[in-house]
Amino acid sequence: MSRSTRLTRAGLAVAASALLLSACTGPKASGPDPTGGPVGDVSAGPLRIAVISHGTPGDSFWNVVKNGAEAAGKELGVTVEYNSDGDPAGQAKLVDNAVAQRVGGLVVSMANPDALRESVSRAVRAGIPVITVNSGEARSAEFGAIAHIGQNEAVAGEAAGKRLKTEGKRKLLCVIHEAGNIGLNQRCEGAKQGFGEASNLQVDISNPTDAQARIKGALQSDPAIDAVLTLNSQVAGNTVSAISESGSKAEVATFDLNADVVAAIKAGQVLFAVDQQQYLQGYLPVSFLKLYRDNANVVGGGRPVLTGPNLVDKSTVDTVGKYAERGTR
Amino acid sequence: MTTATLDERVGTKGLADRLVARPELGSVLGALVVLLFFSVLTDQFLTPLGVATWLDDSATLGIMAVAVALLMIGGEFDLSAGVMTASTALVTAILATKLGWNVWLAVLASLVFALAVGALNGWLVMRTGLPSFIVTLGTFLALQGLNLGVTRLVTGSVQVSGMRAADGYESAGFVFASTVDIGGTSFQISIVWWIGAAVVASWLLMRTRFGNWIFAVGGAAPSARAVGVPVMRTKILLFMTTAFAAWLVGTINILRFTTVQANQGIGLEFQFIIAAVIGGCLLTGGFGSAVGAAIGALIFGMARQGIVFARWDSDWFQLFLGVMLLAAVLVNNTFRRRAERVRK
Numbered sequence: 252m253s254r255s256t257r258l259t260r261a262g263l264a265v266a267a268s269a270l271l272l273s274a275c276t277g278p279k280a281s282g283p284d285p286t287g288g289p290v291g292d293v294s295a296g297p298l299r300i301a302v303i304s305h306g307t308p309g310d311s312f313w314n315v316v317k318n319g320a321e322a323a324g325k326e327l328g329v330t331v332e333y334n335s336d337g338d339p340a341g342q343a344k345l346v347d348n349a350v351a352q353r354v355g356g357l358v359v360s361m362a363n364p365d366a367l368r369e370s371v372s373r374a375v376r377a378g379i380p381v382i383t384v385n386s387g388e389a390r391s392a393e394f395g396a397i398a399h400i401g402q403n404e405a406v407a408g409e410a411a412g413k414r415l416k417t418e419g420k421r422k423l424l425c426v427i428h429e430a431g432n433i434g435l436n437q438r439c440e441g442a443k444q445g446f447g448e449a450s451n452l453q454v455d456i457s458n459p460t461d462a463q464a465r466i467k468g469a470l471q472s473d474p475a476i477d478a479v480l481t482l483n484s485q486v487a488g489n490t491v492s493a494i495s496e497s498g499s500k501a502e503v504a505t506f507d508l509n510a511d512v513v514a515a516i517k518a519g520q521v522l523f524a525v526d527q528q529q530y531l532q533g534y535l536p537v538s539f540l541k542l543y544r545d546n547a548n549v550v551g552g553g554r555p556v557l558t559g560p561n562l563v564d565k566s567t568v569d570t571v572g573k574y575a576e577r578g579t580r
Numbered sequence: 581m582t583t584a585t586l587d588e589r590v591g592t593k594g595l596a597d598r599l600v601a602r603p604e605l606g607s608v609l610g611a612l613v614v615l616l617f618f619s620v621l622t623d624q625f626l627t628p629l630g631v632a633t634w635l636d637d638s639a640t641l642g643i644m645a646v647a648v649a650l651l652m653i654g655g656e657f658d659l660s661a662g663v664m665t666a667s668t669a670l671v672t673a674i675l676a677t678k679l680g681w682n683v684w685l686a687v688l689a690s691l692v693f694a695l696a697v698g699a700l701n702g703w704l705v706m707r708t709g710l711p712s713f714i715v716t717l718g719t720f721l722a723l724q725g726l727n728l729g730v731t732r733l734v735t736g737s738v739q740v741s742g743m744r745a746a747d748g749y750e751s752a753g754f755v756f757a758s759t760v761d762i763g764g765t766s767f768q769i770s771i772v773w774w775i776g777a778a779v780v781a782s783w784l785l786m787r788t789r790f791g792n793w794i795f796a797v798g799g800a801a802p803s804a805r806a807v808g809v810p811v812m813r814t815k816i817l818l819f820m821t822t823a824f825a826a827w828l829v830g831t832i833n834i835l836r837f838t839t840v841q842a843n844q845g846i847g848l849e850f851q852f853i854i855a856a857v858i859g860g861c862l863l864t865g866g867f868g869s870a871v872g873a874a875i876g877a878l879i880f881g882m883a884r885q886g887i888v889f890a891r892w893d894s895d896w897f898q899l900f901l902g903v904m905l906l907a908a909v910l911v912n913n914t915f916r917r918r919a920e921r922v923r924k
Contacts, residue, residue, distance in 0.1 A: 308898065334894045339841060340833055344637050348888045351629035365741045365839035430728050430843040433739055453728075 297330060300356040300540055301349035302533065304335040304385070305342050305363070311484065312507055312529060316385070318578050319533025320358070327541050339366035346370035349379075356380050356540035360532075361387020361394075362434060368394060380543050382536040385529070386434045388555045397543060398551045400535050402527035402559035404434045408441020410560045411480055411504055411525050416446050418522060420478035420502070423449035424469060428456040428486050435482050438506065442480050449480075459489055467493040470501060477501050484509040484524070491520045508563060508580055513572035516565060526571070527559035530579045603860030604872030606912035610858065611879050614904070618886035625889050628765035638881025639770035640665075640829045642874045644848070645855035646777045647825030649873035650785065652856050654818045655798035655865030656705065656712040660697070660719035661826050662848030667723050668694050668830030669840040670731060673740035676747075683748035683835075691827050697723070698823025702816030724846060731842040741839035749835070756828075757836035770832050774874065777825065781870035794818065799866030855880050858908045860916065867916070879908060 302320045306313030317333045324331030332354075336342045339362070347370050349357055357374050361367050364387045374381050375395035383391040383399045391399035415423060423446050425439035430453060443449040452469050454462035466489060470476055479494070479501050481487040487505035494501055505512060506525045515521040535556065542548040550556055563571050574580040599605055618625040625634075644661060651658055668690045675686035701719055705712045731738060743749060756773075759766035785791040793814045796804035805811045834840050857863065858879055859872030883904055887897055 308894065332888075332891050334888055338844060339839070340640075340837060340844075343837065344633065344885065345888060347633045347636065348885050351627065351633045352624050352889060363739065363837075363839055363841060365744075366837035368838070369836070430738060433737060433841075436738060 297328070298355040298541060298544055299330040299332070299352075300324070300358060300537055301345075301352070301354040302331060302333045302358040302536070303342060303345045303349060304333070304360045305337055305339070306335045306360075307337040308335060310335075311509055315578055315580065316529045316533035319530035319535075320537050321533070322579075323534040323537035327538060329537055329541055331537060339363040343367050343370040346374060350374045350377050353377070354379060355544065356382070356537075358382050358384055358533075358536040358540070359387075360385040361390065362432060364390040364394070371396070380540055382539055384532040384536055391555070392553060397549050398536075398539060399555040400532055400539070400551075400558060401555060402557060403555065404437035405441035405444070406557075407506070407525055407527060407560040408438035408443075409445035410441075410562065411438075411506070411523075412442035412445025412447075412449070414445075414523060414562060415442075415478045415480065415504055418478075418502070420446070421448070422473075422475045423447075423478045423480060424452055424466075424473075424476045424501070425449050426452050426454055426462075426466060426479060426481045426486055426490065428454050428462065428481070428483050430455075438482055439480075446478075454486065456483060456486065459485065462486060463489040463493050466490050467497045470494065470497045470499040474499065479503050481505040483507055484512045487512050487515065487521055487524075491515055494520075508571065508575045510572075510576050513568055513575050516563065516568045517572070519565070523562045523564035525560045526563045526580065528561055528580065529558065531558040603867060603869040603916065604875060605860075606915040607859045607872045607875040607879065607908070610908045610911060611875050611882070614879050614882045614886065618882060618889060622886070622889040622891075625886055628763060630885075630889065632765050632767050634881045634885040635771050635878075636768045636881075637885050638878045639768060639774040640832060641848075641851060641855055641880055642774040642877030643770070643777045643829050643832075644822075644825050644852045645859065645873040645877040646774075646781045646870045647822045648852040649856040649859060649861050649868055649870050650781055650794060651818045651822050652853070652861045652863070653785070653798045653865060653868045654794045654815060655801065656815060656818065657716060657853065658701065658819060658822045659713065659716040659849050660701065660723055661716075661822050661852055662845045662850075663720055663723045663727065664694065664697065664823060664826035664845070665830045665833065665848065666840060666842070666845035667697075667727055668827040669834035669844070670727055670740060670842065672831060672834050673743055673840050674730070674734055676749075677740060677742045677745075678734055680747075683743070683746050683752040685748075686746075687752060687831055690831065691824070694823040694827035694830075695820050698820035699816055701823070702812075702819035705819070706812045706815055720849070724843075728842045738843070739839055739841045743834060743838040752831075753835045756832045768836070770836075773828060773832065774877075777828075778871050778874035785870055790814070790817075795866060851880065854905055858905065858912065860912055862916075876908075879904075 304313050313335060320331045320333060334345050336345055343366055346359060346367060350373055357379050361383050371381055371394045381396040383396045385401045388399045388401055388403060425442050427435045427439060429435055439451050454465050470493060477500060479490050481490050484505060484507040487503055488511045490503050502522050504522045508524050508526050512521055512524050539550050571580055624630040648661060671690040671693050672686045675681040675689055676683050701716055704715045731740060758769045760769060785794060793809045796809045797811050797814050801811050855876035856873040859876030861868030861873060883901060887900055
């Protein structure tokens with residue numbers, strides 16, 4: 252027997268015995284999860300909170316959330332660490348990482364709740380208070396989170412659809428900019444509920460040129476479309492350009508604000524923006540977790556704390572616009 | 581030529597020279613540096629829970645990196661490998677949740693699908709003579725479209741979930757997604773699969789005739805063919821190995837996270853290649869190691885989670901990762917050049 256094979260065999264033997272000595276645990280099938288952790292560490296001292304979102308780095312929407320969380324951290328003397336990963340498995344690992352660091356509180360957005368189930372329950376079991384934000388409202392309590400802060404996507408979509416209907420629109424195009432995002436689909440479904448007839452269009456947010464061309468193509472191929480609902484401020488800008496290029500009579504409404512959308516609302520190119528005030532989704536959980544630790548307060552009473560929808564149109568755009576520029580709206 | 585010197589091919593070399601000639605040496609040193617760096621910098625990096633976190637992150641990446649390393653040593657790329665991890669998970673999830681198949685049956689069907697795509701990749705590359713970069717780019721795009729199109733068609737949504745309620749979930753989950761409790765800390769079973777993949781691939785590469793074929797077809801395919809190496813069969817098998825690894829990772833993911841998103845996996849193919857390159861594989865083929873690739877993945881996982889442990893602002897995350905990868909590759913390169921000198 253050569254030396255290397257002997258070494259391999261010895262290594263395998265050690266690994267096998269380690270496996271035998273340790274207990275294996277399989278994942279559980281459907282069933283109730285441990286919920287409602289005990290009140291966490293009530294001791295005073297510095298509080299550290301991990302905010303873990305599913306946004307991709309550099310996303311303008313999540314930048315506002317991050318700003319909100321950091322502002323609350325500064326005001327309340329709480330250390331806030333923001334991390335994000337668009338891949339659900341990667342996000343779950345970031346949650347595990349936060350648990351390994353024994354953070355004092357966890358804020359997590361659950362665009363893909365099932366993928367985070369194990370990791371979030373592990374945090375709850377470790378006595379870390381969890382608040383879910385933005386998405387995952389339906390599963391938040393089940394996983395043992397103490398509160399959910401966000402905007403109900405379907406409700407927001409419905410509000411947008413209804414408003415477009417009252418504006419006298421007849422045919423709606425709903426533009427989805429991220430293929431895998433279930434929340435965006437819910438918004439379009441909600442819009443359909445509130446509006447009536449609507450069709451969806453899939454574009455890729457990472458390629459604005461292509462997105463604009465596709466929206467233009469959709470408008471040209473169906474001149475009956477007189478309203479476009481975009482779910483992202485950047486896509487709203489693309490749509491405004493697409494409309495002027497194609498000579499369509501459609502009008503735009505959008506989710507989320509940025510400086511361009513503010514300008515477009517002022518100029519009358521965009522009817523209104525559904526603002527979910529995501530700054531609050533960063534700011535509130537940090538203050539809620541601080542209150543939870545220092546005063547055992549729980550907010551919402553099992554119901555989500557809604558940050559929106561708040562429709563921003565010509566009448567309110569001047570005030571809100573200022574804040575969008577500084578990255579807090 | 582006055583004295584009867586030993587032929588250099590049968591001469592013995594010193595330990596240092598032999599070490600330097602190993603392709604994985606650079607990655608081992610790199611891994612030690614990263615490990616030391618974050619252990620000193622942060623308190624939690626070396627705690628059992630911390631170790632479990634970065635091993636977990638390295639494991640699935642490592643399984644893929646090992647297979648991709650074999651393929652790269654064989655002189656080919658597979659750009660469809662990242663999306664393939666999502667495709668296999670989607671096939672399993674759709675069969676199990678929408679058609680009510682037993683999870684084991686669904687997993688098996690997904691394996692057949694993966695091997696078929698792998699074989700198709702290999703066959704197309706060999707038959708057309710096109711670079712595998714182009715052929716697998718085509719499969720990458722095709723799979724991406726299939727993932728989204730089929731998922732929306734079947735479920736009306738962009739993610740498939742509900743695996744937990746499917747028949748056979750518990751036993752399949754035990755094999756692919758359980759945790760091993762060591763001293764009160766749970767380690768993911770994927771770590772065992774990762775180590776297994778590295779051991780099997782190393783054995784294949786170093787101890788079998790097939791391993792020699794891999795080096796031969798990656799080093800110089802025409803000469804390999806001339807001496808009787810079945811080039812086509814070897815390369816097709818290598819593509820199927822990558823597809824198999826993608827199936828394994830897809831299965832681990834779907835059983836652990838019980839849900840899969842139609843746009844998952846995109847971009848991961850580059851991480852696999854990067855891990856293999858850090859591990860000492862040459863982009864031009866014919867040189868590299870499976871253990872090295874597994875360690876390359878370890879470096880990636882340690883760095884990715886270490887940065888979070890170090891509580892650095894995540895805005896700078898990719899910059900650090902990029903600089904570190906470049907450094908690792910440069911160190912590797914230096915060692916490889918020394919290694920080539922030693923070999924001459």
